[in-house]
Amino acid sequence: MRGEAADALSIETAGLVKRYGTVVALDHVDLAVPRAAVGLLGPNGAGKSTLLKILLGLSRPSGGSARVLGRDAVVDGRELRMRVGYMPETDTLPDNATAADFVTHMAEMSGVPRRAARQRAADVLYQVGLDEERYRLVKGFSTGMKQRVKLAQAIVHDPELVFLDEPTNGLDPLGREEMLELISRIHQQLGILVVLSSHILDDVERVCDYVVVLDGGQVVASQPLHVPDDDTADLHVRVDGDPGPFLKRLEELGLATRPAGIEYTSDEFVVARDGDRSLDAIRDAAAMTGSPLRLLRPAKRTLEELYVDSVGAGANGAPGRRRVSKR
Amino acid sequence: MSAAPGQYGEIFDRGYRHYDGPRLGQAQAIWALARYSVARALGMRRPWTAKIIPMLLYAAVSIPVLIAIGIRAFFPAFEFLSYPEFFGAIFLLVGIFVALIAPEMMSSDRHDGLLPLYFSRPIGRSPYVLAKLLATGLLTLSMSLLPAVVLWLGNGLLAPEPLPAMRAGLDDLGRIVVAGTMIAFYLGAIGLLISSFTGRKSVAVGVIILGFVLSESLSVAILQAFRDRPDLARWSMVVSPSRTIATLVGQLFGEPDLGADVPLNAVLGVMAAVIAICCAVMFAWYQRRD
Numbered sequence: 001m002r003g004e005a006a007d008a009l010s011i012e013t014a015g016l017v018k019r020y021g022t023v024v025a026l027d028h029v030d031l032a033v034p035r036a037a038v039g040l041l042g043p044n045g046a047g048k049s050t051l052l053k054i055l056l057g058l059s060r061p062s063g064g065s066a067r068v069l070g071r072d073a074v075v076d077g078r079e080l081r082m083r084v085g086y087m088p089e090t091d092t093l094p095d096n097a098t099a100a101d102f103v104t105h106m107a108e109m110s111g112v113p114r115r116a117a118r119q120r121a122a123d124v125l126y127q128v129g130l131d132e133e134r135y136r137l138v139k140g141f142s143t144g145m146k147q148r149v150k151l152a153q154a155i156v157h158d159p160e161l162v163f164l165d166e167p168t169n170g171l172d173p174l175g176r177e178e179m180l181e182l183i184s185r186i187h188q189q190l191g192i193l194v195v196l197s198s199h200i201l202d203d204v205e206r207v208c209d210y211v212v213v214l215d216g217g218q219v220v221a222s223q224p225l226h227v228p229d230d231d232t233a234d235l236h237v238r239v240d241g242d243p244g245p246f247l248k249r250l251e252e253l254g255l256a257t258r259p260a261g262i263e264y265t266s267d268e269f270v271v272a273r274d275g276d277r278s279l280d281a282i283r284d285a286a287a288m289t290g291s292p293l294r295l296l297r298p299a300k301r302t303l304e305e306l307y308v309d310s311v312g313a314g315a316n317g318a319p320g321r322r323r324v325s326k327r
Numbered sequence: 328m329s330a331a332p333g334q335y336g337e338i339f340d341r342g343y344r345h346y347d348g349p350r351l352g353q354a355q356a357i358w359a360l361a362r363y364s365v366a367r368a369l370g371m372r373r374p375w376t377a378k379i380i381p382m383l384l385y386a387a388v389s390i391p392v393l394i395a396i397g398i399r400a401f402f403p404a405f406e407f408l409s410y411p412e413f414f415g416a417i418f419l420l421v422g423i424f425v426a427l428i429a430p431e432m433m434s435s436d437r438h439d440g441l442l443p444l445y446f447s448r449p450i451g452r453s454p455y456v457l458a459k460l461l462a463t464g465l466l467t468l469s470m471s472l473l474p475a476v477v478l479w480l481g482n483g484l485l486a487p488e489p490l491p492a493m494r495a496g497l498d499d500l501g502r503i504v505v506a507g508t509m510i511a512f513y514l515g516a517i518g519l520l521i522s523s524f525t526g527r528k529s530v531a532v533g534v535i536i537l538g539f540v541l542s543e544s545l546s547v548a549i550l551q552a553f554r555d556r557p558d559l560a561r562w563s564m565v566v567s568p569s570r571t572i573a574t575l576v577g578q579l580f581g582e583p584d585l586g587a588d589v590p591l592n593a594v595l596g597v598m599a600a601v602i603a604i605c606c607a608v609m610f611a612w613y614q615r616r617d
Contacts, residue, residue: 056447078449082350086447092440096373108359109448111350118347127343137374148475153444158346 003029008070010035010161010193011055015064018050018217025050027217028064037187039204041307042196042214049089050196051214052163056086069160082111085154085162089169089197092150095139099130099149103156104318110157117156124152127190128182144175148182155186156204161193162186168203177205183207205303213310218289220310223311225303235271236260244265249285260299270299356450360458365466367435368428384424384470388417392474396481401616403485404421410499410584413507414576418569421470421514422539428466429518430531431457437526456523460606463515471514472507479503492517502579505595510572513598516605523609542567561587565597 009034018026026047040048053059055068057077066073071080094102100121107117125134128148133141138149147167154162165248167183168176184207187194198204204211205225213221239246250271255278260268271282279296287294370377395408408416436442445455479500486492521530521538546567553560564570564587574594577585586594 039332059444078353078451081447081449084447088440088443088447090440090443092444094367094435094439094441096377097367099370101372105359105363106444106448108363109356109445111352111355111449112346112356113351114359116346116348123344154523157350186486191345304502 002030009033009067010034010038010069011195012067013064016051016054016061016066016098017063018047018054018059019062025217026054026061028219029214029219031212031219031222033212033222034210035193036224037184037194037208038196039208039211040214041199041201041204041211041303043199043311046214047217048214049165050217050291052086052165052195052197055082055162057081066226073086082157083160085157086193087154087162087164089165091146093138094144096137098135098137099125099141099152102133103134103149103313106153108212112157120156120158121152123241124156125149126208127155128152129178142175143170144172144178147171147179151179151182151186155190155192159192161195163195163197165197166199167196167246168198168200180206180268201303201307211303211306213307215311219305232273233298234273235282236268236295236297236299237271237293238268238288239291239293241291243269243291245289246285246291249289250281253285254279255281268295276310330454350408353450353454354541356448357461360450360455361462361465364432364459368462368466369429369514380427381424383437384420384427387414387420388474389477390425391416392478392481395478396485399481399485403487409580410475410478410503410506410581411576411582413478414471414510415573415585417471417474418510418572421467421510423536424470425463425467425514425518426532426535429463429479429515429522429535430525430528432463433522434526434528434531435469437523438528441595453610456606456609456613459519460512460516460609461545463510463519467515468507468509471510472504475503475507476500506579508577508594509575509598512602513571514568516602520605520609523612539568543569546570557588563587563591564594571601 009032011031013029013031014210016026016029017024029047029051040051042048050059054061054066057072057073057080060074068080069083071083073080097105100118103121103125104114104117107120108114112120122131122134125131128151130145130152131150133145134216138146141149147170148299151164153168154164164183180203183196186192187207187304196204196205196207209225211221211223211225212219247269250257255274256272257269258272260270271278274281282293282296285291367373369381370379391408392413395413398405398407406570429508436445450458479496480493482492483489483496517538518535521535522528525531525534546563549563549566550560553563564574570586571594574586574589575591575598576588578591578594579582589597
């Protein structure tokens with residue numbers, strides 16, 4: 001985003017390895033992530049937090065290299081940390097400090113002069129919806145308010161990229177909704193790149209436009225979330241009236257069909273794509289059976305499908321852990 | 328009908344603004360962390376309960392000095408509080424003060440989980456420890472050095488001829504600065520080292536106080552064990568902060584009855600070595616990464 005070509009990469013890793021004794025937390029991770037809102041998905045223990053720590057320079061890799069915003073995470077760690085923000089997963093706020101004091105302090109720790117730090121803290125706390133409460137002690141805050149303070153400290157120094165580790169942890173549905181809206185705004189309106197680490201698919205699906213899936217310390221998927229004009233995807237169809245004759249005709253034309261699933265209307269079906277002839281066959285089947293065609297669109301591969309396929313298969317085809325949370 | 332501009336005040340756009348001002352270097356970050364740590368240790372911008380003990384300790388150190396100056400003003404011939412007496416009297420208070428502030432410096436950050444936040448900032452690990460040393464040193468100096476300097480100023484200004492008296496007392500001022508500074512960093516480094524290993528303030532406070540008490544007992548035990556070898560027994564002061572400080576004050580101010588019979592340079596070397604070891608261990612400890 002800011003000051004960089006749109007096609008530049010936000011994160012690059014090559015053969016990244018992290019070992020804790022005999023346990024391999026990251027196993028030759030190769031990534032080339034564009035400058036986007038990136039979701040980092042994976043079951044618990046997949047290596048998400050370890051990857052974040054290495055990208056922030058908090059942890060040294062056992063092997064390989066990692067670059068963030070074009071800078072080496074190990075060699076240029078200090079320079080890099082001036083340009084990124086970090087919202088950790090754990091509770092990391094001093095109870096006996098006001099939100100304004102703490103966020104001001106964290107701005108100063110990033111090199112912002114004192115007077116500007118005070119102003120920035122006030123502005124950012126306003127942006128995250130804590131304008132009125134900023135002079136209250138943090139220990140009196142709800143979980144949602146504490147999460148907002150953590151988010152405020154992560155962006156108070158105006159970073160180019162912010163790492164958010166499980167930002168909706170412990171939030172009730174309303175709080176989670178508000179937090180996701182805030183994160184979307186940070187990326188879309190404030191122009192700050194976001195790396196959102198989560199095990200909640202909906203969070204990533206709502207905020208991100210690129211996803212990296214880790215499983216067992218390996219990258220099992222790294223791709224854009226929404227692929228426009230996918231001409232290889234299966235097709236969703238819906239016809240008015242009894243779909244029986246229409247589906248039978250499609251079967252006769254050699255196309256397999258199945259119900260679209262519980263998240264779609266009961267009269268919606270998926271037609272397996274069979275090259276270019278699929279669209280013609282659907283048109284012909286509808287015309288021959290006199291079934292009014294009400295819907296015809298490429299079936300989107302949902303993030304859940306991507307996740308289950310990727311994590312289930314694992315990078316080496318090993319059975320994966322399916323600790324997936326779909327809220 | 329629209330109101331005239333400015334009649335009801337102005338509407339400010341509070342949209343997010345990018346920051347394009349200066350970004351200061353590591354020295355600024357170290358100073359910012361030291362300042363913040365000092366403020367928190369003294370209970371500033373915190374509930375009044377957090378301010379009570381530091382204020383009581385400051386009062387306990389200051390009141391004898393003020394009384395001494397007052398007596399000096401009205402009874403010039405009567406010396407109420409000599410410098411060795413002052414340092415002997417405040418050792419315990421400075422020890423308690425360190426036991427109070429050092430855990431606030433180190434243990435609180437661990438307890439509150441602030442270390443990942445700090446280390447994700449440009450400051451880094453060694454400068455973090457440096458900032459905490461600076462904060463602890465400054466605070467402890469305010470207990471060990473500042474009142475002694477005030478006492479020296481009072482003695483000088485209340486003398487019949489202030490300027491010659493102060494000029495004559497410059498040696499004393501030098502001794503005060505050496506004693507105050509060494510005591511501050513010596514006790515501060517020990518307190519910080521102990522506190523850096525735990526996230527629980529109460530544990531750190533307990534271990535620091537217990538450590539001071541036990542070290543005294545250990546020193547006495549060594550002294551007894553080597554009573555037939557006074558040349559060795561005198562070095563038992565090395566394990567006792569109170570005897571080390573007493574020895575420093577005695578040697579500095581020419582009162583060999585205080586502490587052990589150890590040369591000034593040796594006791595300064597012992598204190599400097601303890602400070603260096605504590606710092607080295609802390610720096611190494613905070614360099615640990617996952």
